[in-house]
Amino acid sequence: MFSRKSKYALHACTFLARHSADGPQQIATIAREEALPKKFIEVILLDLRHAGLLKSIRGRDGGYELAKPAHEIAIMQIIKAIDGPLIPFRCVAIRSDKTCEGCRDARTCPVAPLMRRAFAEIAAVFEAKTLADLARDANFLEFPISNVEDDYSI
Amino acid sequence: MFSRKSKYALHACTFLARHSADGPQQIATIAREEALPKKFIEVILLDLRHAGLLKSIRGRDGGYELAKPAHEIAIMQIIKAIDGPLIPFRCVAIRSDKTCEGCRDARTCPVAPLMRRAFAEIAAVFEAKTLADLARDANFLEFPISNVEDDYSI
DNA sequence: TATAATCCCACCAGAACTATAGACATTAAA
DNA sequence: TTTAATGTCTATAGTTCTGGTGGGATTATA
Numbered sequence: 001m002f003s004r005k006s007k008y009a010l011h012a013c014t015f016l017a018r019h020s021a022d023g024p025q026q027i028a029t030i031a032r033e034e035a036l037p038k039k040f041i042e043v044i045l046l047d048l049r050h051a052g053l054l055k056s057i058r059g060r061d062g063g064y065e066l067a068k069p070a071h072e073i074a075i076m077q078i079i080k081a082i083d084g085p086l087i088p089f090r091c092v093a094i095r096s097d098k099t100c101e102g103c104r105d106a107r108t109c110p111v112a113p114l115m116r117r118a119f120a121e122i123a124a125v126f127e128a129k130t131l132a133d134l135a136r137d138a139n140f141l142e143f144p145i146s147n148v149e150d151d152y153s154i
Numbered sequence: 155m156f157s158r159k160s161k162y163a164l165h166a167c168t169f170l171a172r173h174s175a176d177g178p179q180q181i182a183t184i185a186r187e188e189a190l191p192k193k194f195i196e197v198i199l200l201d202l203r204h205a206g207l208l209k210s211i212r213g214r215d216g217g218y219e220l221a222k223p224a225h226e227i228a229i230m231q232i233i234k235a236i237d238g239p240l241i242p243f244r245c246v247a248i249r250s251d252k253t254c255e256g257c258r259d260a261r262t263c264p265v266a267p268l269m270r271r272a273f274a275e276i277a278a279v280f281e282a283k284t285l286a287d288l289a290r291d292a293n294f295l296e297f298p299i300s301n302v303e304d305d306y307s308i
Numbered sequence: 309t310a311t312a313a314t315c316c317c318a319c320c321a322g323a324a325c326t327a328t329a330g331a332c333a334t335t336a337a338a
Numbered sequence: 339t340t341t342a343a344t345g346t347c348t349a350t351a352g353t354t355c356t357g358g359t360g361g362g363a364t365t366a367t368a
Binding site: 002034035110117125129 | 156188189229257258265268271275279280283287288289
């Protein structure tokens with residue numbers, strides 16, 4: 001749902017958003033500036049290109065840039081491109097009569113509505129926020145740390 | 155964050171909540187009725203007992219039952235008991251100056267506020283909902299399937 | 309042609325996840 | 339007291355996922 005890989009993707013895309021006026025950015029530059037493993041970020045950028053979020057310029061003086069303006073790229077698109085579907089259970093899916101492990105009946109599964117609700121909340125955040133939001137400096141002020149309980153985290 | 159294991163845990167706990175007036179329920183019964191792998195659910199129930207959410211009666215005619223009334227057991231407690239902390243990144247944690255992979259500075263990490271927001275939403279759902287909510291029949295009506303987009307899921 | 313960049317495939321190691329086995333401890337009933 | 343039923347606990351096997359790397363093919367520029 002949210003892996004280190006998609007975190008890397010967000011860091012790289014934020015960098016590209018912040019340098020969208022500077023022409024294509026090379027993999028090596030992104031890796032160095034954002035302190036990300038170069039070969040790994042190479043795979044990630046390729047995935048994002050295949051998802052239509054980035055475009056690449058090949059050959060010498062090549063590099064990557066956003067395929068669209070930053071405010072048109074929702075965080076959801078990036079996460080889905082890297083990690084795949086948000087919801088890992090079939091019974092939660094729309095119009096699904098399929099049961100998944102531990103479900104005897106998808107229509108009466110007690111877990112499905114809970115998950116549906118939780119993932120709808122998180123999807124709303126990821127749909128509403130775009131790369132332009134991440135690229136803004138000092139956006140860390142907008143949701144104070146104290147709103148998140150300590151014991152939810154590592 | 156939300157594994158098959160914690161889904162099994164919710165199914166088992168829902169079963170126990172629905173049978174809280176019927177005395178202790180045996181592992182074999184839970185596994186059979188909820189169609190869960192017996193030895194696996196055995197480990198899960200043990201974890202939940204260690205977390206103080208269930209109590210067990212040993213010996214012949216033993217079994218498991220809820221340690222508290224169903225409305226006092228938040229879904230969050232069950233998920234945390236099985237899957238551990240909700241948030242997998244240090245930079246998102248409260249009062250954390252620690253950077254995690256891909257962060258050069260936790261205070262200016264563009265990803266942290268986004269994650270803080272998303273996990274706060276999901277934590278609010280898991281805190282508010284209790285086992286009593288899951289145990290209610292037909293609660294699948296309360297959050298219609300159509301509110302969840304198809305392409306978020308598998 | 310030389311060079312520098314992306315593209316793409318295969319691959320690997322380790323961790324996490326799912327699941328099971330089996331020896332043991334405890335209890336209640338016969 | 340014996341026996342059967344049941345939870346306790348640890349180890350472990352098998353699989354999948356994750357994070358990460360290597361190396362050659364392709365493309366563009368000078």
